[in-house]
Amino acid sequence: MTKWTFTWLIAGLLIVALSACQPKSEEDSSERKTADERITLTIRNPKVEISTQFEEMVMAYEREHPNIDIQVHTVGGAADDLADLKAQIAAGNGPDIFTNTGYDNVKIWSDYLEDLSDQPWISHAYKDTLKPVTMDGKVYGMPLNIEGYGFIYNKDLFHKAGIHTLPRTLSELQAAAQTLEESGITPFATGYYEEWKLGDHLLNIAFAQQDDPEAFIAQLNKGTTKITNNQKFLDIISLLDTTIKYGNQNPLTTDYNTEVDLFASGKAAMIQQGNWIQPMIDQQSPNMNIGFLPIPINEEPADAIVVNVSNYWVVNKQSSAEKKKAAKIFLNWMVFSEQGKSFMTEQFKFIPAFDHIEAHHLGPLATEIMNYYQTGNTLRANWFSFPGSAREEFGLAMQLYVGNQLNREQLLQEFQKSWERAAASSSH
DSSP, rough: OOHHHHHHHHHHHHHHHHHSSSOOHHHHHHHHHHHHHHHEEEEEEOOGGGGGHHHHHHHHHHHHHHEEEEEEEOOOOOOSSSSSHHHHHTTTTOOSSEEEEHHHHHHHGGBBOOOOOOGGGGBBBOOOGGGGETTEEEEOOOOOOEEEEEEEEEEHHHHTTTTOOOOOSHHHHHHHHHHHTTOEHHHEEETTTSHIIIIIIHHHHHHHHHHHHHHHHHHHHTSSSSSOOOOOHHHHHHHHHHHHBBOOOOGGGGHHHHHHHHHHSSSSSEEEEEEHHHHHHHSSSSHHHHHEOOOOOOSOOOOOEEEEEOEEEEETTTTTTHHHHHHHHHHHHHHHHHHHHHIIISSSSBOOBTTTTOOOOHHHHHHHHHHHHHHHHHEOOOGGGGGGTHHHHHHHHHHHHHSSSOHHHHHHHHHHHHHHHHHHHHOO
């Protein structure tokens, strides 16, 4: 038993003992009545990849807590744009537990975020994971997990095509794609129906490879630098061109599930995704021989992948006191109970963001991400720092480019205009 557990156990026993010595008041009776009443919690789950597993976890929780009924609304892919959440909040029926990406979104949603600073999981969160959801010294979110992304590749298909040296530069990636294609293998699964893949994840590489991403973003906000004449953004378009040239047909109508299916079924050798697709791959192709390639955008060898906390569980500040209490108990159960920890690591294949959760057999993608994380070969996720609507507009502009409705120069201009509009709007 750990010191932390022992301390809380003693505290709990003292509370029980003291309570037993107190006369039973009307307030005590009221509390017992509330505990016996059935409480319904609503949760917005943004992880469509684990929708079934999450429902199973909720059912396990309900069996342990018969007075709690949990209703889960799972969104993801094209639906994961917060439009439904905004509508629910505006109508006064927002979920009791939802997610927030941190940074500026903590300020934007501050009226709906309960202060979680007193929760026991705080002391177990890995260093810096709480920074994005900390405002004025208070913590407003619990990390879901640690995630990373790059090009996931099928090692067996690479071997079949005779590729034994992994590409680290754009020209090497293009040569590998050509070799795969000549071997009758589609090099890339390109699902560009979802704009976040383009405007968040892909374009982020151009930001992450700046000498100082934070300083670059600050300069963009001040208007002292521009996207249009920055080489990294020209480079990222060249990479996008490569994935289009060597990808599946109709990328703009290929959605998230279809894209993953192309890769998991062995019909494509590479996919721009992260370890969150491991459960989907395991379901279709257990023990698939896969790994990560850092995303190269030019002739500088790529040696790092993007690693970050993608989302945070938050409690709706506008919910009733009873629901907020029940929501906090559920979140603690997820990260402290044996069942909760088991679902997180064995079913969700999450890389835990807490030091007390041991994780084994998460799959090859999680193993490689932890190797990158431990060696410091990681890139920053910068889209959280994009102003206002820039993220979505970036993705939509890139979709227009994929559909040949914008040329390269026009795309760069759209990036710049989107940033300027969003930055001006955010400053007011």
